[in-house]
Structures are given as C-alpha cells and as structure tokens.
Amino acid sequence: ATTFRASEHQHIRYNPLQDEWVLVSAHRMKRPWQGQVEPPLLTTVPRHDPHNPLCPGATRANGEVNPDYEGTFLFDNDFPALQPDAPSPGPSDHPLFQAEAARGVCKVMCFHPWSDVTLPLMSVSEIRAVVDAWASVTEELGAQYPWVQIFENKGAMMGCSNPHPHCQVWASSFLPDVAQREERCQRAYQSQHGEPLLMEYGRQELLRKERLVLTSEHWLVLVPFWAVWPFQTLLLPRRHVRRLPELTSAERDDLSSIMKKLLTKYDNLFETSFPYSMGWHGAPTGSEAGANWDHWQLHAHYYPPLLRSATVRKFMVGYEMLAQAQRDLTPEQAAERLRALPEVHYRLGQK
Amino acid sequence: ATTFRASEHQHIRYNPLQDEWVLVSAHRMKRPWQGQVEPPLLTTVPRHDPHNPLCPGATRANGEVNPDYEGTFLFDNDFPALQPDAPSPGPSDHPLFQAEAARGVCKVMCFHPWSDVTLPLMSVSEIRAVVDAWASVTEELGAQYPWVQIFENKGAMMGCSNPHPHCQVWASSFLPDVAQREERCQRAYQSQHGEPLLMEYGRQELLRKERLVLTSEHWLVLVPFWAVWPFQTLLLPRRHVRRLPELTSAERDDLSSIMKKLLTKYDNLFETSFPYSMGWHGAPTGSEAGANWDHWQLHAHYYPPLLRSATVRKFMVGYEMLAQAQRDLTPEQAAERLRALPEVHYRLGQK
Ligand SMILES: O=P(O)(O)O[C@H]1O[C@H](CO)[C@@H](O)[C@H](O)[C@H]1O
Ligand SMILES: O=P(O)(O)O[C@H]1O[C@H](CO)[C@@H](O)[C@H](O)[C@H]1O
Numbered sequence: 107a108t109t110f111r112a113s114e115h116q117h118i119r120y121n122p123l124q125d126e127w128v129l130v131s132a133h134r135m136k137r138p139w140q141g142q143v144e145p146p147l148l149t150t151v152p153r154h155d156p157h158n159p160l161c162p163g164a165t166r167a168n169g170e171v172n173p174d175y176e177g178t179f180l181f182d183n184d185f186p187a188l189q190p191d192a193p194s195p196g197p198s199d200h201p202l203f204q205a206e207a208a209r210g211v212c213k214v215m216c217f218h219p220w221s222d223v224t225l226p227l228m229s230v231s232e233i234r235a236v237v238d239a240w241a242s243v244t245e246e247l248g249a250q251y252p253w254v255q256i257f258e259n260k261g262a263m264m265g266c267s268n269p270h271p272h273c274q275v276w277a278s279s280f281l282p283d284v285a286q287r288e289e290r291c292q293r294a295y296q297s298q299h300g301e302p303l304l305m306e307y308g309r310q311e312l313l314r315k316e317r318l319v320l321t322s323e324h325w326l327v328l329v330p331f332w333a334v335w336p337f338q339t340l341l342l343p344r345r346h347v348r349r350l351p352e353l354t355s356a357e358r359d360d361l362s363s364i365m366k367k368l369l370t371k372y373d374n375l376f377e378t379s380f381p382y383s384m385g386w387h388g389a390p391t392g393s394e395a396g397a398n399w400d401h402w403q404l405h406a407h408y409y410p411p412l413l414r415s416a417t418v419r420k421f422m423v424g425y426e427m428l429a430q431a432q433r434d435l436t437p438e439q440a441a442e443r444l445r446a447l448p449e450v451h452y453r454l455g456q457k
Numbered sequence: 458a459t460t461f462r463a464s465e466h467q468h469i470r471y472n473p474l475q476d477e478w479v480l481v482s483a484h485r486m487k488r489p490w491q492g493q494v495e496p497p498l499l500t501t502v503p504r505h506d507p508h509n510p511l512c513p514g515a516t517r518a519n520g521e522v523n524p525d526y527e528g529t530f531l532f533d534n535d536f537p538a539l540q541p542d543a544p545s546p547g548p549s550d551h552p553l554f555q556a557e558a559a560r561g562v563c564k565v566m567c568f569h570p571w572s573d574v575t576l577p578l579m580s581v582s583e584i585r586a587v588v589d590a591w592a593s594v595t596e597e598l599g600a601q602y603p604w605v606q607i608f609e610n611k612g613a614m615m616g617c618s619n620p621h622p623h624c625q626v627w628a629s630s631f632l633p634d635v636a637q638r639e640e641r642c643q644r645a646y647q648s649q650h651g652e653p654l655l656m657e658y659g660r661q662e663l664l665r666k667e668r669l670v671l672t673s674e675h676w677l678v679l680v681p682f683w684a685v686w687p688f689q690t691l692l693l694p695r696r697h698v699r700r701l702p703e704l705t706s707a708e709r710d711d712l713s714s715i716m717k718k719l720l721t722k723y724d725n726l727f728e729t730s731f732p733y734s735m736g737w738h739g740a741p742t743g744s745e746a747g748a749n750w751d752h753w754q755l756h757a758h759y760y761p762p763l764l765r766s767a768t769v770r771k772f773m774v775g776y777e778m779l780a781q782a783q784r785d786l787t788p789e790q791a792a793e794r795l796r797a798l799p800e801v802h803y804r805l806g807q808k
Binding site: 120137196283284285421 | 473539613772780
C-alpha cells in the first residue's frame with residue numbers, strides 16, 4: 107500500500123472552530139490555468155484626493171466634511187447595511203419562513219490620512235494607533251450590541267471600492283452566523299476538554315511547527331490545519347484574551363509589529379499589494395458581556411484570494427458552493443512559502 | 458411605531474435547508490457603486506476550435522482524442538481533485554487535527570458539440586439529452602459513491618476556463634459539507650413534521666406566490682425566502698422525487714423546457730450570457746442507497762453573482778466571510794424582476 111503524503115494524496119480535513127470540512131487536493135496545482143486573470147493593480151494612488159470621501163477635509167455623500175485627521179478616523183457609514191431603528195418583521199407564521207429583527211450600526215475607520223499607504227507600509231506606531239482604535243470601537247459599540255464585527259476588505263478583488271486604507275465595523279443586535287458557529291464549537295470543546303479550543307490549538311501548533319508563519323513574545327500567526335483559502339492565516343494571542351480591549355500595552359505593540367511582518371510577507375509573496383478580507387472575532391459583548399465567555403479566545407482571520415500570482419485567484423465556485431470547500435495546496439506548503447519570505451517590504455528595495 | 462416593510466427595513470432570515478442565516482438590507486441598493494467592474498464578455502466564440510480540448514475531434518491534455526460526438530460527451534477530468542485510489546491519512550492523533558480519506562472521480566460533460574451555444578440557446582430536445590446524461594451519470598457513479606455532485610460553472614466570473622458548454626461531475630466517498638447540512642436539516646424536519654421539508658416548502662410558495670419565477674406541470678422555480686445571491690433560484694419538482702434517475706420522461710421534457718425558460722430570463726436580465734454556478738442535490742447514493750431517504754427532495758440551486766448589471770457583481774467578502782451572508786435586494790424583489798422578463802432570448806431578436 108502507498109504511504110499517505112498530504113501533498114500528493116487528496117484527503118478531507120475538519121475545521122473544529124467552525125464545524126466544516128475542506129477537501130485538500132494538492133496535486134491540483136499541476137493543472138494549467140487558462141481562466142480569468144484579474145486586472146493589474148492601480149499602482150499610483152494619489153496621496154490626497156479632495157474628491158475621495160475617505161480623505162481628510164473631503165466632503166462625504168451626506169454632505170459632512172471630514173476633519174483634517176492625522177491618525178485614525180472613525181465615522182458612520184453613509185450606506186449602512188444595519189441601522190439602529192429598523193422595526194421587527196413580527197412573529198413568523200411558518201417554521202420554513204422565519205425572519206427576525208436586525209438592528210445595528212455600520213462605521214468606517216480610516217487607518218491613516220494618506221491614501222497611498224497600506225498597513226504594511228505604515229510604521230509600527232501608526233499601526234498601534236489602529237489597534238487602539240479597534241479596541242475602543244469594540245468597547246464603545248460593545249456596550250450596546252452583542253457582536254461588533256471589525257473587518258477589512260483590501261483590494262478591488264475583495265469588493266473594496268476605495269484604495270484609502272480603511273476597515274469597517276458592523277455592530278449588530280444578533281450574533282451573526284459565523285459567530286454562532288464559533289460560539290457553539292468553542293463552548294462544546296471547553297465543556298468536553300476543560301480548556302479553550304484555541305488555547306490548546308495554539309499550543310499544539312507551537313509544538314508541531316509545520317504550519318507556523320510567525321511567532322513573537324505575545325502572538326502567533328499560522329496557516330490553520332483546516333485553511334480553505336490558499337494563504338489563509340490565523341492570528342492568535344499566546345495569553346488567554348477574550349476581547350480586543352483586554353490587550354495590554356505590550357501585547358498591542360507586539361501585535362502591531364507582527365501584523366506589519368505578516369502583511370509584508372503577504373505583499374512579498376506575489377510582489378503586489380496583497381488583497382484579502384480580514385476580521386476579528388472575540389467573545390460576545392452587549393448586555394450579556396458579563397456572562398462566562400472563558401471558552402472564547404480572541405483571534406483574527408485573514409482570507410486572501412490569490413492562488414498562483416498577483417492576477418490568478420482561487421475561485422470558490424461550483425463544487426465549493428454546492429458541496430464543500432476545496433484547496434489546491436496543503437496548509438503546510440502555504441506556511442512554508444510564507445515563512446521563507448523576507449520581512450522587509452519589496453517596495454522598500456531590500457530583498 | 459413604523460410598519461415593517463422587507464424592502465425598506467433590514468432583517469435576518471433563516472435558511473432551514475442549510476441551517477444558515479442571511480442579513481437582508483434592501484435599502485443598500487441605493488448606494489452608488491465605484492468598485493471593480495468585470496471585464497466585458499468575449500462575445501464571439503468560434504463554433505469549433507481544434508485546440509479547445511472540449512471540442513469534438515480535439516486532443517486533450519492526456520493525449521486522448523475526443524470522438525466526433527454529436528450530442529453530450531462525458532469523459533474523465535484530466536486534472537481531477539478526486540482520484541479513486543488515494544491512501545488514507547490514518548487515524549488522527551488529536552481532536553483538533555482530524556483528517557480522513559477522500560476518494561472519488563471527477564468527470565466533465567460537454568452539453569453540445571458547438572462551443573458557441575449555451576443551454577438557453579439550445580433546443581428543448583438538446584437540453585433533454587443533457588437531462589438524460591445527468592440521470593445516467595448519477596446512476597453510474599452512484600452505484601459506487603455515496604455522493605455524486607453535478608455542477609456547472611458558467612462564465613469566466615465563476616472560474617470557468619472554457620466557454621464550451623459543459624458541466625462537471627465529482628463523485629466522492631464522503632458526504633460533502635453542504636450535503637451533510639441538507640441531510641441533517643431534511644431529516645430533522647421530516648421527523649418533526651412528518652413530511653419532506655422541500656415538499657411543504659414548494660406547496661407554501663405556490664400559495665404565497667410572491668417568490669415564484671416559473672411554474673410548469675411538473676416543476677417550480679422560485680427565489681428562496683432565504684436566498685443569498687441576488688438572483689439565486691431553487692428548481693423543484695412538484696412530485697416527491699429523491700434523485701435524478703427517478704424522473705419520468707414527461708418530467709424530463711418539462712424540466713428541459715423550464716430550464717430553457719429560466720436561463721433565457723437570466724440572460725435577458727442584463728442582456729448578457731448570465732454567469733452562475735448551479736448544481737443538483739438529491740438523496741445520497743452508494744451502498745446505503747437502499748436506506749430510507751424519503752426526507753430528501755431532489756432540487757437544483759442556481760447561484761448567479763451579478764447584482765446591478767452585466768459587469769457589476771455582488772462581492773461576498775468581509776462581513777459575509779467573517780460574520781454572515783448579506784443581500785442588497787429582497788428575494789421578493791428579485792423574483793418580481795425575473796418574472797417580468799420575456800421567455801424569448803434577447804439574442805433571438807424578439808423583445
Ligand atoms: O475544474 P475547473 O473548472 O478548472 O475549476 C473551477 O471549478 C472548481 C470546482 O468548483 C474550482 O475548484 C476551481 O477553483 C474553479 O476554477
Ligand atoms: O461596504 P462596501 O465596502 O461598499 O462593500 C463591500 O463590503 C461589504 C461587506 O463585506 C459587502 O457586502 C459588499 O458586497 C462589498 O462590496
């Protein structure tokens with residue numbers, strides 16, 4: 107019988123954090139790609155454009171004028187998917203037709219006054235300001251809402267319509283679907299094994315090493331065993347931390363520095379401003395914030411779409427939408443490639 | 458208090474077939490779109506290209522020469538994600554690191570010898586040949602494998618790398634993730650309510666009417682109450698049918714005709730060859746095929762990405778990947794637009 111090798115033999119892996127399976131078929135990277143390539147990136151973004159609604163001093167869609175901000179800048183999304191005062195659809199009349207009220211707020215956070223930088227090109231102390239702003243907005247909106255979703259869509263490929271460095275914050279009156287799944291999985295793991303799922307997972311990955319990308323005094327970055335996107339990563343604190351506001355000053359500094367390193371590696375992989383969606387998950391907030399959420403461990407997910415080059419992405423289509431996620435290289439191969447990349451940004455000239 | 462209106466007030470809806478929630482924020486269609494637009498479609502595809510591996514008489518990557526086929530043509534995918542003989546990864550050493558064996562086959566099915574047609578431009582009897590080929594391949598591969606996933610990726614936007622009309626068939630030794638969810642949901646509904654979930658759902662939609670797109674003697678097409686993609690539809694037989702091979706000849710003819718109508722409406726919506734991923738779900742097959750699967754009802758899902766025009770798609774990114782699917786128009790609005798469209802294809806000149 108042939109010996110199993112993950113890089114040669116397809117198999118399925120289980121995601122215990124979100125209760126999902128992925129098909130790993132690494133031998134598929136051998137097939138030639140004749141499909142759609144993405145348009146090349148706009149490389150010259152002006153540092154300041156008075157018509158860009160995210161720039162300091164610009165006028166937004168609702169007529170408000172942005173302040174001449176010098177660090178981060180948080181404001182209400184002019185086209186929010188969630189509003190604070192939507193009426194309830196009322197009780198459902200049938201189990202197959204269930205609708206519920208959804209209330210919330212949507213904010214936009216600019217990372218920097220300049221449009222021509224991205225997080226990996228910002229200084230560690232500028233990134234630290236972003237980390238602090240994330241912690242504050244979680245605290246502020248978390249006082250009222252049970253879930254505060256911070257996420258960044260980076261790059262046109264990820265539906266981002268503005269090159270100015272920014273993220274979004276959507277707070278909701280309900281626990282969104284993915285949060286519910288992570289809640290269920292982490293709660294079950296804790297009750298069965300007596301410790302948080304992601305604490306044990308981080309410890310195991312430190313021992314096994316093959317999926318680690320970066321480690322620092324307070325943080326780990328790894329390609330999860332169950333990663334779906336080609337170069338997906340998980341960013342975890344070493345200490346048991348439930349939510350962003352709990353991070354100490356040392357942990358925030360260290361986070362800023364490890365984020366800069368990770369995002370530099372990402373940009374270096376295909377020598378492009380690497381597109382991704384990323385977001386933070388921590389224990390639920392709102393009126394139940396005081397309950398026992400010790401099964402939760404704070405973490406960030408990075409989901410980048412690129413597979414082969416700056417213009418060839420992974421399409422999550424047919425089989426993935428109808429049956430099961432499928433990946434074309436192993437998480438271990440992805441981690442190895444990311445590990446080997448320099449921590450100095452290719453645009454800064456030292457390779 | 459304001460009266461709830463689905464088209465004005467955001468709310469969440471539950472998908473009882475796949476146990477998922479979607480955020481419906483119809484007022485979001487008001488926002489202007491300044492993001493990525495898709496490249497315009499290649500409109501002139503040659504009818505026959507001897508270098509296209511899907512054409513009759515062409516030589517494929519493995520050196521095999523295609524026959525001069527005149528109807529449908531089924532062959533083994535030259536770059537399969539699933540192979541029949543992969544060894545097993547062996548027992549897992551830790552609950553957070555679970556991997557299992559995955560075996561199967563991947564086939565490609567050409568719908569027609571010509572590269573410049575698509576299903577809506579084919580005749581009803583040519584489509585009927587495709588339906589028959591789908592039923593046969595389900596029977597053939599279902600003899601050995603518990604799940605036979607038929608799916609079509611149409612259009613470059615959906616990762617399809619060849620314009621020749623075709624679909625894929627991936628049969629696996631395991632029940633894929635989405636199949637597992639539908640199995641769990643349909644089984645639970647049957648045991649609670651004593652009838653198949655999708656039989657009751659189809660009946661309800663026939664009564665409520667607002668989400669119906671097309672009805673025929675044997676079939677229904679509707680935008681499901683819980684649709685995620687802007688113009689997503691569900692295609693259902695009226696009779697309780699568990700798998701494709703069970704369809705009668707009359708049901709197959711009627712299916713061919715309603716598919717032609719649906720896909721013509723799709724093309725007419727933005728006057729483009731409408732991209733989508735679609736696929737069939739039916740009761741599991743393989744060695745357990747004889748068990749009681751009466752809770753299953755055969756159905757096809759259509760997942761088209763376009764939102765505003767032939768070049769502006771819905772991006773399922775940040776919030777959708779990290780938190781919950783979100784849609785920008787109600788399923789009722791989508792159904793109304795599809796209903797109003799002509800059943801004659803815009804390229805055939807009669808509007
Ligand atoms: O097999 P194809 O058509 O080359 O590939 C396409 O469909 C597959 C199955 O949905 C996906 O995994 C690929 O990402 C996509 O590009
Ligand atoms: O809010 P934006 O950046 O205009 O929109 C982008 O992010 C949203 C949240 O992930 C998505 O719903 C949109 O499809 C996407 O284009």
